[in-house]
Amino acid sequence: MKRRALLQAAALAGTLPAATQAPAQAPGKKTLRIAFAGSEAGFDPVQLSDAVSTAIVSSLFDAPLAYAHLARPAALRPNTAVALPEVSENHQRFVFTLRPGTLFGDHPAFGGRERELVAADYVYSLKRYWDPAHPSPVLFHYVNAGLLGLPALRAKARETGRFDYDAEVPGLRALDRYRFELRTDRPVPRLPWVFASPALAGAVAREVIEAEPGRSMMVPVGTGPYRVAAWTRSSRIVLERNPAYRRRVFDEVPAAADAEGQAIAARLRGQALPLADRVEIAIIQEAQPRWLAFLRGELDHVTVPPEFSTLAAPHGRLAPHLARRGVQLHPLALPQTWFTYFAMNDPVVGGTTPERVALRRAVALAWDAQREIDLIAKGAGVVAQSVMPPGVSGWDPALKTEAGDHDPARAKALLDLYGWTDRDGDGWREQPDGTPFELVCHTEPTQKARAQQTLWKSALDAIGVRITFRVAQWQENIKAARAGRLMMWNTGWVAALPDGQYFLDLLYGPNAGQSNTPRFSLPAFDRLYEAQQSLPDGPERDALIARAMKLSVAQMPYVPSYHPLALYLTQPHVHGFRPHPFARDFWRWMDVD
Known part of the structure; x- marks a missing residue:
């Protein structure tokens, strides 16, 4: 079946008429069509x-800062702020000054008047992360920064059942109409990176949230370049240019030696942003329909599914049949790690006793990450030595750990040593106390997930460990994972900012139920986390991160698999696209002929 799909795709690639490459645009309207898996x-x-x-909310809401689109490595620039924040010498006080004249999109709550973005909007929006009424999976960014007064405000809300948004706290307050201040109880030198992500620091309007109780996930009103024009859940999202969006033009300045960046800047300089008037987003979870939609010209941009990477870019070079059509290839090493985690509160796989640690390490040794890269990622990946990926501070390309090994013989010896043996002769190992067990891994109903199931079963069959799979939609799995109800889950983590702490957050004890879905807790790790947090980037901090990663591998709450290489394709009528490792709403920079 898979071979037939590949042949069908290859045949289509060579026979599609050129007319499918550039569909007609509505007069005066530029429309981009993209898809997500x-x-x-x-x-x-x-x-x-x-x-x-x-990615979508990054187009709907504005953070004070943004990433410079063409800068490599990543660099910050002002967005709704007039400049980068004022930062105290000890990195414990940050002051943002906003640009006047930024407007929210229209909503009845504004009474027909223009509504300007002001400092109080950021104060309110950031306080919402602390409100227990809607537990935030990314609150850890602010908890770990030690914002003064907010933990007490959250604790009081838990007691009273009401979060007091009007209570002033020293860690987050408006100084005047356009300035707001953050104060922390510890040095946080990398905190400004958080304020470049609308998903972490996007401003909402209090009037809208209060006028639409319980509907904030469905009624987005922001100051970003787009607004939601149509939405069919898990199927289709249409974004249209926000008519209230402030005047902004393409003024990115690439490095002098950056030929690609210089060409993009020369073509787009001075054009109004966003470049496209309309973005049609299709949710296509299966790889083959997504790939074929691009080949038929129904999509302007596609992330090449790994199953088709050898058809799109054999040996990393654009395939001739695509090059003849003018399709463009854009590779990017992602700051991402695919992994499988173990729930540390599970009675079978969790805990820090020697026999439970031995089980997790044995499973990791049985797993063949290179085989997953070869068969599923089609070679587009690097075996992970820990959860820390390339492209973030603290990444050590020389690090070599047991997590990168595939050694079934050592896995079996480890299980034998700690009592996970086959006592009844049925071919499957029992627990050290003699009771039977099986691993239960949660996954999704996709072709990739089905291939992973086959690899996992083969790997664990080889060491006498039974594994079964439970399939559910991703959204169901993430809710259950945060609640601590999944024994194992195949998933991943991609950096939202270029700070390696974002991956340490996966293991920091106080983040349990947020980024730390396994609910891993190890005091020695937490001490290293807290020590590196206040240090500037450099050898001293890198050494602490390396020690933390080795501790995590020794305990193995995650089985790291690989760091992917992404391949993006754009149709010949698309210009300006350049993948950024941290800015998610790439479409705002794309032009359409």
Whole structure:
């Protein structure tokens, strides 16, 4: 079946008429058509952590800062702020000054008047992350920054059942109409990166939230370049240019030696942003329909599904049949790690006793990450030595750990040593106390997930460990994972900012139920986390991160698999696209002939 799909795709690639490449645009309207493999959860930044939803809200709401589109490595620039924040010498006080004249989109709550973005909007929006009424999966960014007074405000809300948004706290307050201040109880030198992501620091209007109780995920009203024009859940999202969006033009300045960036800047300089008037987003979870839709010219941009990477870019070079059509290839090493995690509160796989640690390490040794890269990612990946990916601070390309090994013999010896043996002769190992067990791994109903199931079963059959799979939609799995109800889950984590702490957050004890879905808790790790947090980037901090990663591998709450290489394709009538490792709403920079 898979071979037939590949042949069908190859045949289509060579026979599609050129007319399918550039569909007619509506007069005066530029429309981009893109697709995502995963579905969206909604449009309230406070409640989101999945890649699809965070990408979309990045076009609907504004953070004070943004990433310079053409800068490599990543660099910050002002967005709704007039400049980068004022930062105290000890990195414990940050002051943002906003640009006057930024407007929210229209909503009845504004009474027919223009509604300007002001400092109080950011104060309110950031406080929402602390409100227990809607537990935020990304609150850890602010908890770990030590914002003064907000933990007490949250604790009081838990007691009273009401969060007091009007209570002034020293860690977050408006200084005047256009300035707001953050104060922390510790040095946080990398905190400004958080304020470049609308999914972490996007401004909402209090009037809208209060006028639409319980509907913030469905009624997004922001100051961003787009607004939601149509939405069919898990199927189709249409974004249209926000008529209230401030005047902004393409003024990006690439490095002098950056030939690609210089060409993009020369073509687009001075054009009004966003470049496209309309963005049609299709949710196509299966790889083959998504790939074929691009080949038929129904999509302007596609992330090449790994199953078709050898058809799109054999040996990393654009396939001749695509090059002849003018299709463009854009590779990017992603700051991302695919992994499988173990719930540390599970009675079978969890805990830190020697026999439970031995089980997790044995499962990791049985797993063949290179085989997953070869068969599923089609070679577009690098075996992970820990959860830390390339492209973020603290990444050590020389790090070599047991997590990158495939050694079934050592896995079996480890299980034998700690009592996970086959006592009844049925071919499957029992627990050290003699009771039977099986691993239960949760996954999704996709072709990739089905292939992973086959690899996992083969790997664990080889060491005598029984595994079964439970299939559900991704949104169901993420809710259950945060609640601590999944024994194992095949998933991943992609950096929202270029700070390696974002991956340490996966293991920090106080983040349990947020980024730390396994609910891993190890005091020695937490001490290293807290020590590196206040240090500037450099060798001292890198050494602490390396020690933390080795501790995580020794305990193995995650089985890291690989870091992917993404391949993006754009049709010949699309210009300006350049993948950014951290800015998610790539379409705002894309022009259409």
